[in-house]
Amino acid sequence: MARPRKPLLSRDRIVAAASALVDAEGLDAVSTRRLAAELGVSGPSLYNHFRTKDEILEVVADAVSDRIDLSMFDPDDGRDWPTALHDWAHSYRAALRAHPNIVPVFARGPGRRPAGLRIADAVFGAMVRAGWPPAQATRIGALMRYFITGSALGSFARGFVDDATAYDPAVYPHLGRAHLLAEHREQVDEGAFETGLRAIIDGLSVQYAALGR
């Protein structure tokens, strides 16, 4: 076949196929050969558009952050900073929950993904505008990311196992089996996220008040 007169592939097509494959079958299902087959080409063809497989996954991860709402950080948006952080955190979590299989790639740091940087930029700008010192504004963006991605990783993925025999009450006296079951797991996740988010924002409010402005 060799080179067709109209390209068979494009970065966008590759990313879309990779994203669908990650969603449907998980990160492990993404091999260059498999992905290429999904696109109707042979494996090495991908290397005309990306330097490595990892670069493809980075773009897939970045596409997820692109769907996170940032409107609450607009200068002319009415929300105060605690409300903005709260609403943003929920949008962030929803975006990750929609694509849980890519979260491990996502969580390993902003790297040079453009959308990830856009987020850091928006949060930083809004916090400084709200009166936070720049050093604290940077930290707030980072710690929120820590909490949200940590929550996504620890919960969407496997949590406790569904096998009651794995948790011997003699060994773990306080771990009643009840809250280890899969159905409860989702409630625990939701509750822990809400409780943690509220605590972070309440705690930051305490620090903010102490700024004395």
Added chain:
Amino acid sequence: MARPRKPLLSRDRIVAAASALVDAEGLDAVSTRRLAAELGVSGPSLYNHFRTKDEILEVVADAVSDRIDLSMFDPDDGRDWPTALHDWAHSYRAALRAHPNIVPVFARGPGRRPAGLRIADAVFGAMVRAGWPPAQATRIGALMRYFITGSALGSFARGFVDDATAYDPAVYPHLGRAHLLAEHREQVDEGAFETGLRAIIDGLSVQYAALGR
């Protein structure tokens, strides 16, 4: 050679070698063949002691949690619950920082790792003893884990890239290059962790006071 009269391998020897290899060269360096070579045996030998490679890595990860101090959760330890959470979080973070390469395995949930469960059990017990309702005690254990592992993943690993040209000020108006440099990265990490931990504990204290007891 076939079977020696004294076993060449043991689960402990395999885990120790795997741990050292992860620390020295990263998760990607751990292949069954490579690990076996390090132990002076052939690849398939490992399968006499572990069912899968993943099971080996789970034990390596569990060994890390085993080094986390839990004494602050002892019933007769003097520390109040906010201090206990604070001290525990620092011990937790220190354990992960000592073995940053295993964190991705660690972060994907407690699974059925015994030490991870021992931790959940200790935190839960101490929080209930301090007066937290059981549902909240469960959430506190989970949200702390979210924050600490999220912080370990997002920071020890690659963060921002060290190439100044990657961050165009026209695109990211608020991202001064200064705080993107590698030297500053560590300060940002430390600061974000401290600020977030303090906020979480302060925020939980607000909720605790509202329990009215």
Added chain:
DNA sequence: ACCTGAACACCGTTCAAGT
């Protein structure tokens, strides 16, 4: 029981060859 080599079904990536 515990190790071996051979084998199966894969990997990511490079590269010369084709148009």
Added chain:
DNA sequence: ACCTGAACACCGTTCAAGT
């Protein structure tokens, strides 16, 4: 420029064979 097949240097895991 963009695709191909062949090739390189690997993978995790299974299994019959050996003691």
